[in-house]
Amino acid sequence: MNETGGKKSIGGDFVIPVAALVFTLYYFSTIIESPWTAQVAAFFIGAILIALTLLFLVKSAIAIGRGQADLGMNAVIAPTGLLATRLGLLAITAAYLVLIEWGGFTLTTFGFLLAAMLLLNRGQRAGFITLFALAVSLGGYLIFILAFETRFPRGPFEELIQAAMQAGI
Amino acid sequence: MELQLDLYGPLFLHTLSYWWVIVPSIFLGLLVGAIPGFSAANTIIILLPLTLVMDVEVGLIFMVALYCSSRMGAGIPAILVNIPGTAGAAATPLDGYPMTKAGRGQQALAMSFVASSLGGLLTTVLALMTMPWLAQVGYYMHSVEMIVVMLFGISLIASIAARDTLKGLIAGFFGLMIGSIGADHVYATPRGTMGFLELYDGVPLIPALVGLFAVSEAFLIIEAQSILSRHSRDLLKTAGWSATLEGARIALARWWHITWNSIIGLVIGVIPGAGASIASFVAYQQSRTYSKTPEAYGTGHPEGLIAPESANNGVTAGTLIPLLILGIPGGATAAIMLVVMQYHGVIMGPHLFSDRPDLGYGVFMAMAVTYLIMSFTILPLSRYMSKVTLVSTAYMAPIIIAFTLVGSFVPREYMFDMALGLVFGVIGYIARKTGYHVAAILIGVILGPLLEQYFLRALKMSEGDISVLFSSSLGNVLWVALFVTVLTPFALDYKRRRRAAHG
Numbered sequence: 181m182n183e184t185g186g187k188k189s190i191g192g193d194f195v196i197p198v199a200a201l202v203f204t205l206y207y208f209s210t211i212i213e214s215p216w217t218a219q220v221a222a223f224f225i226g227a228i229l230i231a232l233t234l235l236f237l238v239k240s241a242i243a244i245g246r247g248q249a250d251l252g253m254n255a256v257i258a259p260t261g262l263l264a265t266r267l268g269l270l271a272i273t274a275a276y277l278v279l280i281e282w283g284g285f286t287l288t289t290f291g292f293l294l295a296a297m298l299l300l301n302r303g304q305r306a307g308f309i310t311l312f313a314l315a316v317s318l319g320g321y322l323i324f325i326l327a328f329e330t331r332f333p334r335g336p337f338e339e340l341i342q343a344a345m346q347a348g349i
Numbered sequence: 350m351e352l353q354l355d356l357y358g359p360l361f362l363h364t365l366s367y368w369w370v371i372v373p374s375i376f377l378g379l380l381v382g383a384i385p386g387f388s389a390a391n392t393i394i395i396l397l398p399l400t401l402v403m404d405v406e407v408g409l410i411f412m413v414a415l416y417c418s419s420r421m422g423a424g425i426p427a428i429l430v431n432i433p434g435t436a437g438a439a440a441t442p443l444d445g446y447p448m449t450k451a452g453r454g455q456q457a458l459a460m461s462f463v464a465s466s467l468g469g470l471l472t473t474v475l476a477l478m479t480m481p482w483l484a485q486v487g488y489y490m491h492s493v494e495m496i497v498v499m500l501f502g503i504s505l506i507a508s509i510a511a512r513d514t515l516k517g518l519i520a521g522f523f524g525l526m527i528g529s530i531g532a533d534h535v536y537a538t539p540r541g542t543m544g545f546l547e548l549y550d551g552v553p554l555i556p557a558l559v560g561l562f563a564v565s566e567a568f569l570i571i572e573a574q575s576i577l578s579r580h581s582r583d584l585l586k587t588a589g590w591s592a593t594l595e596g597a598r599i600a601l602a603r604w605w606h607i608t609w610n611s612i613i614g615l616v617i618g619v620i621p622g623a624g625a626s627i628a629s630f631v632a633y634q635q636s637r638t639y640s641k642t643p644e645a646y647g648t649g650h651p652e653g654l655i656a657p658e659s660a661n662n663g664v665t666a667g668t669l670i671p672l673l674i675l676g677i678p679g680g681a682t683a684a685i686m687l688v689v690m691q692y693h694g695v696i697m698g699p700h701l702f703s704d705r706p707d708l709g710y711g712v713f714m715a716m717a718v719t720y721l722i723m724s725f726t727i728l729p730l731s732r733y734m735s736k737v738t739l740v741s742t743a744y745m746a747p748i749i750i751a752f753t754l755v756g757s758f759v760p761r762e763y764m765f766d767m768a769l770g771l772v773f774g775v776i777g778y779i780a781r782k783t784g785y786h787v788a789a790i791l792i793g794v795i796l797g798p799l800l801e802q803y804f805l806r807a808l809k810m811s812e813g814d815i816s817v818l819f820s821s822s823l824g825n826v827l828w829v830a831l832f833v834t835v836l837t838p839f840a841l842d843y844k845r846r847r848r849a850a851h852g
């Protein structure tokens with residue numbers, strides 16, 4: 181919750197209750213014809229959640245009506261100077277999740293770390309960041325995949341090293 | 350089964366001679382405990398071929414040391430960067446992270462290490478002394494009693510909601526609603542799954558934990574160059590060994606608090622199906638309820654850190670009791686230990702203590718020795734570990750995102766779980782920015798499905814008769830204890846206000 185011009189900006193405060201309300205109504209639609217065992221706990225919890233959400237909405241509407249608050253979204257987007265960076269990081273993270281299935285852990289993590297660190301450092305110290313991202317992703321590969329054989333997503337790099345090791349190179 | 354006190358001394362010394370297995374296992378356990386998605390159970394599974402070729406005694410000591418240290422390891426990122434390594438450490442950042450932000454990370458780590466070691470050691474000794482009786486606890490804990498235990502944990506939502514009741518309750522019930530996703534426990538009817546097959550088994554915990562805590566934290570910390578203020582950075586940079594010693598002193602001065610909460614952990618650990626997350630939530634809630642300064646909880650209060658850490662380490666000894674005495678594993682790690690023991694031809698049950706006392710009692714002795722060694726080896730590391738918080742957020746945030754999201758892939762190997770981690774991250778970010786507590790959401794996600802499961806089981810067995818909830822003597826005692834616990838803060842608050850009004 182932020183304050184602008186003496187008024188509290190409470191638009192952001194609605195996101196969670198509205199999401200909860202929408203999800204609860206959707207959930208109810210999936211169990212409406214189910215046996216009572218599937219309904220009992222959800223209807224009980226959902227009814228309380230709807231009541232709490234409505235209470236919150238009424239309370240907020242009164243505050244807005246009295247001129248004590250407005251529907252500004254400052255709480256979520258502040259600091260506004262960082263909005264582009266934050267959205268950029270979100271986009272890079274989403275791309276990481278899409279690409280890791282094909283690229284595997286090591287290559288994709290290297291790319292993600294490089295892009296994200298360059299973004300957060302505003303393009304400065306590119307050489308150091310490249311080496312650091314390489315060291316972290318290779319370190320992750322050595323510890324988790326090679327040493328502990330953890331079930332990380334595998335891709336061309338992991339396959340290549342495995343093939344080389346099997347060939348005794 | 351009789352206690353063989355004369356055996357303990359030589360067995361302790363014998364176990365101590367395996368320090369060369371225990372020390373590396375401790376460091377491995379700390380590492381896997383600290384990364385979300387890597388539990389002791391996962392690591393033991395990964396290293397199963399190695400465990401099976403080891404001598405049974407060495408293998409057992411290795412698994413026990415890994416198990417104990419991973420519990421402690423889970424608290425380290427929870428304190429330093431607000432990211433619990435496992436769900437069992439989800440209550441740790443409530444007070445641990447505010448201490449770090451105030452430049453007292455080293456002190457907080459020392460407190461956590463002392464509370465964990467002492468709590469674990471104490472409950473191990475207690476378990477050794479009371480095994481035959483504690484093993485019976487599982488027999489008395491039926492669905493009705495478990496419902497009340499779950500409600501103890503869920504009532505923590507009300508405590509968290511104390512600062513903004515409406516938002517706290519909305520967050521908690523939203524979590525309970527999310528926890529209800531998945532097939533119902535009787536007819537397997539899919540509910541709220543949005544068509545994703547991956548959600549039929551319910552919402553996986555690791556992506557929820559990773560998203561709500563780690564990913565949201567990573568997006569928050571980039572707002573500044575460091576997670577510490579300038580003053581806190583200076584404080585941490587200049588902190589010498591005195592901060593570690595002060596942390597240890599603060600924890601030791603609260604020895605009664607450690608004892609009480611580790612016993613809560615021990616008893617909850619004995620109950621099959623219950624676990625460290627329930628124990629730590631219940632312990633935090635109990636600690637806050639009976640504290641003279643409940644308003645200090647959530648702001649970096651030592652007791653708010655000590656309670657969950659001693660409780661989740663108390664669980665460790667508890668989960669092994671039903672395994673050793675009844676052959677019923679109390680958790681995932683205990684189940685894997687059962688597999689390894691059976692592979693070596695060791696039969697679990699009361700006979701284990703007469704046929705192979707070196708293994709039966711040896712498990713607890715390995716635990717005691719691990720906690721002893723841990724207290725000496727880990728405590729000095731708090732000074733160096735706390736320096737992690739000095740790393741710039743421009744480097745820390747991407748590493749947190751990459752490794753925790755991949756960690757959420759590990760348990761089920763679904764790409765979907767990584768995406769789910771990001772979705773929870775967005776929910777967690779918005780929740781934090783707008784004053785909804787992510788811990789309240791997580792409590793709902795963890796305890797909601799368990800509560801529903803026991804509730805439905807009780808109703809099915811009573812053929813829909815709701816009065817079954819008040820049909821057992823132990824259950825009724827627990828109900829009374831629950832009401833006392835929920836009402837006590839209000840009574841104490843009323844008393845405090847009256848005293849203040851009268852000067």
